Amino acid sequence: MATLVTGGAGFVGLNIVEALLERGDEVVLFDTGKLPRSAERGLERHRARLTIETGSVLDAVRIDAVLRECAIERVIHAAAITSGAQREAREPASVVDVNLHGTINTLEAARRHGVKRFVYVGSGAAYGESLYRYRRLYEETPSVPNTLYSITKHAAERMCVRLRELWNIDVVCVRLGTVIGPWERDTGARDNFGTHSQLARLAVAGKSAILTEREIQRDWVYARDVAQALIAVANSPALRHGVYNVTSGEVWQRSITAWCGTLKDAYPAFSYRVAGVEEEPNIWYTDRDRGLMDIGRLTHDTGFRIGYPMREAYADYLEWMRCTPQFFEVTS
């Protein structure tokens, strides 16, 4: 019996697929887009346990066929549009389509074919304005969704909770913090490119990063930890709750400076400095400082523990960069 990962070629999805395969599981990867070549090569050795299906969660017939034809035990639904303001202004309906209808289509198919557990990969963005109003966010902290991304991720999560009750199916939702790590790239579905990832590209290219003066306070989380947390949520026998925060659970101290230092050691041609007067930074920063998303519920209920605190995450990310040079050649 396999685990289906929708959005499995995306940033978070691909980390989940890798982690599932590493532990010996069978995986069906479903995505509209292609894998990076470097990922294809890396997954080659797991080929016997990996099925790749191309398609969109907007195509209800297609996603139903995948669930009918493959023996799917668990679904991790990670397909989404991570929209920025420009896309939201230009095509609001497509954000609603992918993030809400895509979720309904996948959930309906999962129900029809008797899936054991459905994990909805939601976002801390669902808290919306509350991220800036509370120092610490628990799963019961009220949300004030503010962007179309925030609104649709919140609404999709609430729909999962509602349909779990109406359909009596096993659905668990997670809210991801700000994820960094391998495989972040422009797939057409992510508009806000993470700060660490931008810096990694400049470092590999031997260019200069011009930073803002401000350090970001953020409880970043490493993509490989996210994958382990999701696997724990997908497989824990009995979960007491319907929603779990998934992040590192602690603010990474001077995270951007530390990452720049790590990169500089490995890529000496790379340089970084704070923007001078009248100089424009060339690194996009995530928005205002947020409160910390508490992961007490997650660790208590699933036994999950963070494997990669900041320094370990940076070392692993760098190691991955060194082993995956094609990733930067192909997509930069």
Next chain:
Amino acid sequence: MATLVTGGAGFVGLNIVEALLERGDEVVLFDTGKLPRSAERGLERHRARLTIETGSVLDAVRIDAVLRECAIERVIHAAAITSGAQREAREPASVVDVNLHGTINTLEAARRHGVKRFVYVGSGAAYGESLYRYRRLYEETPSVPNTLYSITKHAAERMCVRLRELWNIDVVCVRLGTVIGPWERDTGARDNFGTHSQLARLAVAGKSAILTEREIQRDWVYARDVAQALIAVANSPALRHGVYNVTSGEVWQRSITAWCGTLKDAYPAFSYRVAGVEEEPNIWYTDRDRGLMDIGRLTHDTGFRIGYPMREAYADYLEWMRCTPQFFEVTS
């Protein structure tokens, strides 16, 4: 220049259309469904200022054409599915379609054709669980959406607020309390039929109402007050806020018993009693008692005042029933 009312043949929509026509405005009524014959007759005298367009807000081309061809100054977007649990379990996607895509389609057309103000007719249901957690609900009270109706009305409202900012258009949202009054009927879009309306039908038919023992605590609001409030919101020159509660602002005391008494006086064949032991009530009650939705912001910013407190609302509703006997013949 006319006001477009989407969902204008529905319960709340038709009250808005009547009120706009009464004050001498031009109206374009847009709906998938037909007017009740009794409403058609009643609107006959305003025929010169009323245009009826049949169509669905799901049809982006159609709603755009209406806005292009008619000179629309203001839009009151009341088209929605008021879904109950059965519909939510059966066809969740259609609730998302009408309540979210229908709103985006209408808002996009309004923007394209330079509408002066767009009023989104949202619902107090958007507060979700918060209705039962707070004694008094202000527009800033956090929402915890719980049903697909609640989730989609909340999400659509938040989308309006977001797109107002991104598109720089004049959008104001209202959250309606529990509305009673003329024209409530089964249009196919409302699953939870109001308590007062059920009782009115039994009274006209000379039947018996079997009530639950419990009286409902609720800040009901009369449909004709809702219409006036929406017209105030649509026409007030400068509004300080993007969201307004619209309800009576006070709990109607012993409202069901009082309504039964009013009906009994007018329809002597009607009777009512509390269900005995092992007897099933035949009247559907709205759910748990809710907190009161505060209307301080509405009255302050628009000058709107309630015209129909409970007793006046009942007298007017009864008068309307007497003058509109066909309504009950045709649709009961």
